[in-house]
Amino acid sequence: MEQDVEVMTKTVEELLRGEALEEAVELVSSIHPADQAELFWHLEPELRQSFLALLSAEGLAHLLEYLEDEQRAEVVEKMPRASLARVLDRMNNDVAADILHDLPPSERARVLSTMSTATEVTPLLEHAEESAGGIMTRGFVALHAEMAAQDAITYLRLRQPNVEEAYYLYVMDAVNRLEGVVSLRQLVVAPPHTPIREIMSRDVISVGPETDQEECARLIQRYRLRALPVVDEDRRLLGITTMDDAMAVISEEATEDMYRIVGLPAQESVFDPVTVSARRRLPWLFLNILTALAAAGMVNAFKGTIAQVAAVAVFMPMVAGLGGNAGIQTITLVVREIALGEIELRDARRVLIKEVTMGLLKGIIFGVVVGLVAWAWQVNWTLGLVVGLAMLLNMLVAGFSGAVIPLGLRWLRLDPALASGILLTAVTDVLGFFFLLGLATLFVV
Amino acid sequence: MEQDVEVMTKTVEELLRGEALEEAVELVSSIHPADQAELFWHLEPELRQSFLALLSAEGLAHLLEYLEDEQRAEVVEKMPRASLARVLDRMNNDVAADILHDLPPSERARVLSTMSTATEVTPLLEHAEESAGGIMTRGFVALHAEMAAQDAITYLRLRQPNVEEAYYLYVMDAVNRLEGVVSLRQLVVAPPHTPIREIMSRDVISVGPETDQEECARLIQRYRLRALPVVDEDRRLLGITTMDDAMAVISEEATEDMYRIVGLPAQESVFDPVTVSARRRLPWLFLNILTALAAAGMVNAFKGTIAQVAAVAVFMPMVAGLGGNAGIQTITLVVREIALGEIELRDARRVLIKEVTMGLLKGIIFGVVVGLVAWAWQVNWTLGLVVGLAMLLNMLVAGFSGAVIPLGLRWLRLDPALASGILLTAVTDVLGFFFLLGLATLFVV
Numbered sequence: 001m002e003q004d005v006e007v008m009t010k011t012v013e014e015l016l017r018g019e020a021l022e023e024a025v026e027l028v029s030s031i032h033p034a035d036q037a038e039l040f041w042h043l044e045p046e047l048r049q050s051f052l053a054l055l056s057a058e059g060l061a062h063l064l065e066y067l068e069d070e071q072r073a074e075v076v077e078k079m080p081r082a083s084l085a086r087v088l089d090r091m092n093n094d095v096a097a098d099i100l101h102d103l104p105p106s107e108r109a110r111v112l113s114t115m116s117t118a119t120e121v122t123p124l125l126e127h128a129e130e131s132a133g134g135i136m137t138r139g140f141v142a143l144h145a146e147m148a149a150q151d152a153i154t155y156l157r158l159r160q161p162n163v164e165e166a167y168y169l170y171v172m173d174a175v176n177r178l179e180g181v182v183s184l185r186q187l188v189v190a191p192p193h194t195p196i197r198e199i200m201s202r203d204v205i206s207v208g209p210e211t212d213q214e215e216c217a218r219l220i221q222r223y224r225l226r227a228l229p230v231v232d233e234d235r236r237l238l239g240i241t242t243m244d245d246a247m248a249v250i251s252e253e254a255t256e257d258m259y260r261i262v263g264l265p266a267q268e269s270v271f272d273p274v275t276v277s278a279r280r281r282l283p284w285l286f287l288n289i290l291t292a293l294a295a296a297g298m299v300n301a302f303k304g305t306i307a308q309v310a311a312v313a314v315f316m317p318m319v320a321g322l323g324g325n326a327g328i329q330t331i332t333l334v335v336r337e338i339a340l341g342e343i344e345l346r347d348a349r350r351v352l353i354k355e356v357t358m359g360l361l362k363g364i365i366f367g368v369v370v371g372l373v374a375w376a377w378q379v380n381w382t383l384g385l386v387v388g389l390a391m392l393l394n395m396l397v398a399g400f401s402g403a404v405i406p407l408g409l410r411w412l413r414l415d416p417a418l419a420s421g422i423l424l425t426a427v428t429d430v431l432g433f434f435f436l437l438g439l440a441t442l443f444v445v
Numbered sequence: 446m447e448q449d450v451e452v453m454t455k456t457v458e459e460l461l462r463g464e465a466l467e468e469a470v471e472l473v474s475s476i477h478p479a480d481q482a483e484l485f486w487h488l489e490p491e492l493r494q495s496f497l498a499l500l501s502a503e504g505l506a507h508l509l510e511y512l513e514d515e516q517r518a519e520v521v522e523k524m525p526r527a528s529l530a531r532v533l534d535r536m537n538n539d540v541a542a543d544i545l546h547d548l549p550p551s552e553r554a555r556v557l558s559t560m561s562t563a564t565e566v567t568p569l570l571e572h573a574e575e576s577a578g579g580i581m582t583r584g585f586v587a588l589h590a591e592m593a594a595q596d597a598i599t600y601l602r603l604r605q606p607n608v609e610e611a612y613y614l615y616v617m618d619a620v621n622r623l624e625g626v627v628s629l630r631q632l633v634v635a636p637p638h639t640p641i642r643e644i645m646s647r648d649v650i651s652v653g654p655e656t657d658q659e660e661c662a663r664l665i666q667r668y669r670l671r672a673l674p675v676v677d678e679d680r681r682l683l684g685i686t687t688m689d690d691a692m693a694v695i696s697e698e699a700t701e702d703m704y705r706i707v708g709l710p711a712q713e714s715v716f717d718p719v720t721v722s723a724r725r726r727l728p729w730l731f732l733n734i735l736t737a738l739a740a741a742g743m744v745n746a747f748k749g750t751i752a753q754v755a756a757v758a759v760f761m762p763m764v765a766g767l768g769g770n771a772g773i774q775t776i777t778l779v780v781r782e783i784a785l786g787e788i789e790l791r792d793a794r795r796v797l798i799k800e801v802t803m804g805l806l807k808g809i810i811f812g813v814v815v816g817l818v819a820w821a822w823q824v825n826w827t828l829g830l831v832v833g834l835a836m837l838l839n840m841l842v843a844g845f846s847g848a849v850i851p852l853g854l855r856w857l858r859l860d861p862a863l864a865s866g867i868l869l870t871a872v873t874d875v876l877g878f879f880f881l882l883g884l885a886t887l888f889v890v
Contacts, residue, residue, distance in 0.1 A: 032648070032650075032668060034667050034668050034669070153598075153633055156630075156633050156634055157633065157634050157635075157636070160634050161630070161634070166630045167612060167630075167671075184629050184630060184633065185601075185606070185611045185612075185629060187633075188598055188601050188602065188629065188633065189601055189602050189605050189606070190602075191602070203477070205477075221692055221693075221696070222479050223477060223479050224479070224689050226612075226671075226688075243671075243688050243692070244669050246692065247666055247688070247691065247692055247695060248666075250692060250695055250696050250699075251666070251695055251699070251785070254695075254696070254699030254700070254703070255699070255781055255785075257703065258699070258702065258703050258706075258777055258781055259777060259778070259781070261703075261777075262770070262773045262774050262777045263770070263774065264774050264777060264778060268778060269778075269782065269787065270778055270779060270782055270787075270788060270795075270796050270799055270800065271787075271795070271799070274799065274802050274803055274806060277799075277803055278803065278806055278807075281771075281774060281803070281807075282807070282810070284774075285767065285770065285771060285774075285807065285811065288766070288767055288770050289763075289767065289811070289814060289815070291766075292762060292763040292766050292767055293763070293818070295762040295763070295766065296759045296760060296762060296763050299758055299759045299761070299762065300756075300759045300822075303755040303756060303758070303759065304755070306751060306755040306758045307752060307755035310748040310749070310751040310752035310755075311745075311748060313744055313748070313751045313758045313761070314741050314744045314745045314748065315741060316744070316758070316761060316762070317737060317740040317741060317744065317761070317762075317765065317874055317878070318734075318737040318738070318740070318741050320762065321733070321736075321737050321740065321870065321874060322730065322733055322734065322737055324870075325707065325708070325730065325733050325866075325867060325870070326726075326730060328707045328866070329707050329708065329709050329726060329729075329730075332703050332704060332706075332707045332709060333704070333709060333713060333714075333715055334715060336700055336703055336704070337714065337715055340696070340700075342714065342715075342716075343715060350715075350716070351715050354715055354716070354719065354722075355715065357719050358719055358722055358723065358726070361719060361723050362723075362726075362727070362730065365727070366730065366734070369734060370734070373738070377745075421770075421773070422770060425766065425769075425770070429762055429766060433762070
């Protein structure tokens with residue numbers, strides 16, 4: 001499928017250059033908006049505006065829904081404000097809200113004032129972008145509990161909801177509070193005259209508009225929901241967040257965790273220009289200079305020892321490196337399990353005991369191995385003892401800080417992944433050198 | 446919701462101890478299977494069998510669907526084989542196939558022989574567990590193109606598909622080849638006498654049974670599908686993979702990538718017993734001993750230089766550590782973008798140029814900073830020059846190997862994440878020390 005996109009991109013470019021617009025329209029409208037979005041992005045930049053001109057307002061709306069955030073912003077910026085309103089009207093209103101969110105306030109008001117879906121989109125603008133209220137859509141179908149199944153079907157036929165979100169139908173009581181939920185399948189397979197009250201489920205899992213998007217995704221995944229209703233404090237239905245949102249959030253948050261551990265910004269890509277990447281990646285590497293300076297300072301304090309017993313320097317990378325890698329394993333595990341909801345702050349003690357025990361075990365095994373290596377290699381049994389002991393101590397430090405750093409960041413209400421890898425290697429370097437060089441100063445020199 | 450689970454666990458434990466079985470049954474059957482699964486797992490181990498006895502075959506089937514793989518295996522192991530067949534009959538057949546997959550072949554045959562859904566489950570056992578054929582379910586609804594919309598609804602009412610997968614209905618031609626797809630919503634809102642041929646979509650995105658589950662998840666996410674049909678070479682529908690599968694795969698694969706970079710096994714958890722974790726984590730740390738030995742060997746070769754100019758040892762952690770962290774950033778980025786389908790092997794040249802350019806840029810900036818620090822601190826300008834130059838060279842190595850290691854693993858058809866962090870730090874350590882100590886030997890001593 002996607003290899004076709006490459007070929008099609010070339011064809012579209014040729015058609016646009018040859019001004020064969022009718023053929024171009026025909027080709028473009030025959031492909032899926034997801035592929036259109038990829039094609040668009042691979043077009044020569046000077047042809048992009050002509051490509052956009054091929055699409056109807058509806059086509060543009062679909063394209064924008066499938067573009068990445070940054071690409072979308074670029075397209076919106078160049079679009080005349082009058083056509084923007086028409087395009088936003090034809091879009092899922094959660095995406096429309098995201099786009100309006102990123103406009104300057106005065107422009108936002110101007111565009112909204114000419115939109116026919118303004119009443120549906122405006123409430124979405126009130127909520128934080130990463131909250132349930134920010135990712136929800138208003139495209140839900142509400143029914144009343146006394147309706148018969150067949151009448152509900154007739155109602156749907158009249159109303160023609162064009163949203164795929166009609167998977168669940170929400171049932172309201174007399175004062176419009178969320179009372180139950182029925183799936184379209186249940187409605188269809190029920191005997192025609194059954195009142196909805198009898199087929200609906202009353203245990204509706206719902207969230208408030210301020211709930212974090214990660215929590216919404218977790219609930220959708222845990223309970224295998226297709227959609228999650230968002231209600232206000234009076235249980236009035238504000239909108240729904242869908243499984244599509246959840247999938248996007250899960251993927252995003254996993255990327256964020258991976259990137260943050262190593263000090264990368266979440267929006268980084270290898271295809272960004274060098275200048276953009278440099279601006280993003282350098283700050284963390286500068287933090288890394290400071291932590292490296294701390295490690296260097298520690299070594300500097302023991303220069304005398306190293307000058308006397310250079311062999312001790314041979315084991316610096318071993319003690320620090322093995323400790324660092326063991327600690328990074330712990331950090332990765334703890335960060336990921338916090339993200340998956342498998343570790344909560346109340347589990348801190350248990351996690352700490354487990355990881356320090358693991359550190360002790362690794363420390364004993366690696367201490368013996370590395371100590372024996374040092375003894376045999378440098379023919380110096382006190383050096384072997386010192387290296388082994390330093391390794392043992394550094395593994396304990398690695399287990400302890402591998403658990404404490406992400407849990408501590410979480411306790412401070414920061415992201416548990418935040419540059420935690422850089423912080424951890426700072427700790428295992430500084431203390432690793434301290435143990436090794438300190439013990440060497442006491443016993444070997 | 447989940448805090449309630451903790452409270453309920455205590456209540457259930459008390460009821461079971463007091464043999465108040467009826468009350469226990471009532472309480473347990475009132476909660477969602479996802480919560481039952483969590484509750485079950487938090488029960489005192491000696492109460493677990495009595496808990497399982499509270500559930501009907503259907504209840505057990507739901508519970509098993511929501512348990513993690515390892516927990517599920519433990520429950521299945523203790524279950525009498527006769528009741529296992531009854532439970533598997535009541536389960537989504539993709540999960541039933543997973544369970545049967547893990548039984549010894551003779552037992553599998555015995556259980557299958559008493560299952561009433563054996564004909565549906567057996568074909569699923571033929572495919573690899575991580576392929577489309579392995580994760581698909583046979584619970585789909587097929588229609589014929591000439592049926593009217595209203596007749597299709599009547600047919601559904603008769604057939605009573607109890608699967609939520611009835612979101613899409615698949616349309617077959619005369620020889621049972623997949624011809625189109627129609628969503629339940631389209632069917633419901635269509636005028637009653639419209640033939641399905643007129644409302645169905647003919648562009649059905651489908652995969653073969655051997656397609657990797659990651660590719661299925663990517664297609665589902667890219668095209669925002671609710672389900673993806675799996676067809677054989679004659680386009681006969683074998684089953685469907687659903688958005689639930691895709692979500693699980695996306696989450697699993699992200700975890701796997703994160704863990705593999707640092708040399709952790711994918712199934713690791715902080716709550717596993719120390720002995721299990723040790724067995725899993727140690728092999729990679731042993732590989733790490735070998736790579737650390739290589740770094741130590743490099744330092745050992747320059748012991749003479751270090752003995753003469755101990756100050757040079759102060760900058761060993763800086764040159765190696767900053768290079769390692771920069772390289773890990775690149776690796777993380779490349780691994781993740783390969784996983785998200787944003788980088789293919791054909792992009793290798795572009796990725797390499799970008800990351801080596803970034804390495805050069807970082808090398809210049811950090812080389813100057815670190816070089817100036819070394820000069821000012823140790824009052825030795827040749828040392829400053831040597832440290833700066835070593836930093837520059839190591840940053841180039843970091844950029845190059847950060848891109849080449851995952852792309853190379855991919856080219857070898859291995860997992861691009863496979864212990865790539867450990868390999869990378871080995872390269873930046875060994876070469877970092879070589880540059881620093883080698884240049885110091887030439888110019889400083």
